[in-house]
Amino acid sequence: MKLRTEAFPYPVLSPETNEDNDYIDTAFQCNIDTSVDKSEDGTQYIKLDYSFLLSNDEIRDLIEKKQASYMLDISCTSTGFKKIYSITSDNGHVSIDIHDLYQRVVIYPLIVITSKVSDFTSKELNPEYILSSKNGKNVYRTFNLNPGDMIAFDEPTIKYLDYEPLGLKSLLKVVLDEELDEDNYSVDPNHDNELIVRMGSEIKKLWDNTKIREYLFMPVIKDCILVAIDEFRRDKESVQEKRWAKLFLEVIDFEHGIDSDASVDELNLLAQKVSKKFGLSKIKNKVTE
Numbered sequence: 001m002k003l004r005t006e007a008f009p010y011p012v013l014s015p016e017t018n019e020d021n022d023y024i025d026t027a028f029q030c031n032i033d034t035s036v037d038k039s040e041d042g043t044q045y046i047k048l049d050y051s052f053l054l055s056n057d058e059i060r061d062l063i064e065k066k067q068a069s070y071m072l073d074i075s076c077t078s079t080g081f082k083k084i085y086s087i088t089s090d091n092g093h094v095s096i097d098i099h100d101l102y103q104r105v106v107i108y109p110l111i112v113i114t115s116k117v118s119d120f121t122s123k124e125l126n127p128e129y130i131l132s133s134k135n136g137k138n139v140y141r142t143f144n145l146n147p148g149d150m151i152a153f154d155e156p157t158i159k160y161l162d163y164e165p166l167g168l169k170s171l172l173k174v175v176l177d178e179e180l181d182e183d184n185y186s187v188d189p190n191h192d193n194e195l196i197v198r199m200g201s202e203i204k205k206l207w208d209n210t211k212i213r214e215y216l217f218m219p220v221i222k223d224c225i226l227v228a229i230d231e232f233r234r235d236k237e238s239v240q241e242k243r244w245a246k247l248f249l250e251v252i253d254f255e256h257g258i259d260s261d262a263s264v265d266e267l268n269l270l271a272q273k274v275s276k277k278f279g280l281s282k283i284k285n286k287v288t289e
Contacts, residue, residue, distance in 0.1 A: 008149075008150070010120075010143040010145060010149065010151070011023065011122070011125055011126075011129065011143065011151075012150065012151055012152065012153070013026065013027075013028050013056060013059065013111070013151065013152035013153075014152070014153060015027075015028070015029070015153070015154050015155045020126070021126060022125065022126055022129075023056065023122065023124050023125060023126065024124055024125070024126055024127075025124060026055050026056040026122075026124040027053065027054070027055045027056075028052075028053070028054050028055075028056070028059075028109070028111065028152040028153070028154055029052070029053040029109075029154050030050060030051065030052050030053070030070075030072075030109030030154045030157070031050070031051045031053075031157075032048055032049070032050055032107055032109075032157040032159070033048070033049045034046060034047065034048055034049075034159050034161060035047050035049070036098065037095070039095075043097070044098040045095045045096055045097050045098050046095070046096045046097075046098055046100075046101045046161065047093050047094075047095055048072070048074075048093060048094045048095075048096065048107070049091075049092075049093045050072065050087065050091070050092060050093065050094065050109075051090065051091050052070050052087070052090045052091070052109065053090075054090075054111075054152075056122060056124055056152075057122075057123075057124075058120070058121070058122040058123070058124075059111060059122070059151060059152060062113070062117060062120070062151075063111070066114065066115070067113065067114060067115045067116075067117050068111055068112060068113050068114055068117075068151065069086045069087065069088070069111070069112055069114050070086075070087035070088075070090075070109070070110070070111055071084055071085060071086055071087060071109075071110040071111070071112050072084070072085045072087060072094060072107055072108070072109060072110070073107070073108040073110060074094075074096070074101075074105065074106070074107050074108075075105070075106050076100065076101050076102065076103070076104070076105045076106075077103075077104065078102045078103040078104065079099070079100055079101065079102055081096075081100040081101060083096075084110075086114075099171075099193070099244075101161050102161055103160060103161065104158065104159075104160055105158070105159045105160075105161055106156050106157075106158055107156060107157040107158075107159065108153060108154075108156045109153065109154040109156075109157070110150055110152065110153050111150070111151050111152035111153070112148065112149065112150050112151070113145045113146060113147055113148065113149040113150075113151060114147055115147055116144075116145070116146055116147065117144065117145040117146075118144050119142040119143075119144065120142060120143050120144070120145050121140040121141065121142045121143065122140065123140065125140050125141075129141045171194050171195055171244045172194065172195050172197055172220075172221075172224060173194045173195070173196050173197065174197045174199060174204070174207055175196060175197070175198055175199070176198075176199060176201065176204045177198035177199060177200065178200075178201065180198060180199065180200040181200050182200040182201045182202040182203070183200055183202050183203055184199075184200045184203065185197055185198060185199040185200065185203055185220065185223075186198045187223055187224050187227040189227055189228055189231045189239075189242075189244075191242075191244075192241075192242050192244070193242075193244060194244055195224050195227070195228065195244055197220060197224065203216070207220075218275065221275050222271050222272060222275040223271075225252075225271040225274050225275050226267060226268055226271035228244070228245065228249055229249070229252065229258055229267050229270060229271060230264075230267055231245075232245065232249045232258055233258050233259070233260050233262065233267070234260075236260075252270070252274055256270055256273070256274075258270070
């Protein structure tokens with residue numbers, strides 16, 4: 001989205017500061033902070049705290065009368081997420097599933113008309129909107145506004161959200177599989193939302209021990225990444241439709257390149273490189289402590 005005020009048949013409050021702006025000496029701004037939080041049922045989500053600043057009395061009056069609303073247009077190309085949130089207060093937060101936002105997230109703060117408005121004007125409009133009335137008195141031009149009309153916007157806030165290993169860990173679901181050898185595990189990439197790790201009875205007991213899991217996590221995550229990369233290499237179009245793939249495989253492909261003709265050993269080396277931060281780096285840090 002790239003907004004230009006000259007594209008609209010009515011005045012728009014923008015973050016620009018030149019003398020040709022539709023509004024003079026008035027402002028609309030939004031501050032966004034992000035954090036990871038957890039709901040009561042343990043679901044992780046991205047919390048976007050917002051704070052709006054609006055100094056225009058006439059536009060604020062429209063919001064108070066519920067004829068207009070603050071909005072946040074949030075999009076993430078890495079996951080395909082796009083949604084517009086209607087906001088009812090100057091301060092608050094929006095909660096979004098952690099799977100929906102990853103890498104570059106663009107947030108456009110807007111003010112949008114929600115019900116028909118007749119003869120809108122503002123004393124802070126640019127003097128170019130002043131007209132001479134029949135009695136010779138200068139008055140500001142008025143405008144009829146319709147639901148969906150965007151009347152104010154701020155510069156987009158761009159956040160780079162990389163909550164790994166939290167994000168990648170959230171993609172894994174470990175389950176007991178009694179049919180497997182007790183010391184073996186396998187990775188199932190055939191589900192849309194997560195990678196299923198099936199474990200035999202003994203290794204599942206070790207995994208459930210939080211002190212031991214840290215040591216198991218390195219080989220398990222490496223194998224998960226290896227299987228995912230191999231799936232991506234063999235059937236890129238199908239895998240790209242899976243939610244878990246969108247969260248990290250496209251980033252790996254962009255940063256390293258996934259060669260469709262790569263050998264198993266080459267894929268294994270790539271998986272080791274990607275998983276390094278989850279295991280080897282931690283082990284090295286502990287050795288040097």
